[in-house]
Amino acid sequence: MKKTVLASLLMVFSLGAIAEQGGFEGGKTPPPQKQQDAGYKGSEDTGQTHIEQIRDFRQGGYVTLEGYIVKKLSGDNYQFRDSTGTVTIKAAADTFKGKTYNAEDQVRVSGKVYGRGENTRVDVARIEEP
Secondary structure, eight states, X not given: OHHHHHHXXXXXXXXXXXXXXXXXXXXXXXXXXXGGGGGOOSOTTSOOXXXXXXXXXXXXXXXXXEEEEEEEEETTEEEEEETTEEEEEEOOGGGGTTOEEETTSXXXXXXXXXXXXXXXXXXXXXXXXX
């Protein structure tokens, strides 16, 4: 009986560790940049934010971008690309919410902008499918 209770408790506590897996899976190539806007949904007056627009964005400003995580750089840093260019994003493991994305999966990232010009980065608070 004690073994059954112990096994049940271990199983319940280990489910949380299993659910937190996910992240970025390298090795695949994203679609060409010219094809990215093909599936964009929205109206003319609700323009989408692009990487070229955030280069001079105010520090700590919150943005949402749609594009592709192209590759893992180091630690929690990834290269993110949309139809206008690339930017470094910093995304902790828990922002993936257990999902694994590769370079072919279009994602929507939301977070705060830091840096200027080529040193711009986005500290991501949320990653989801568009």
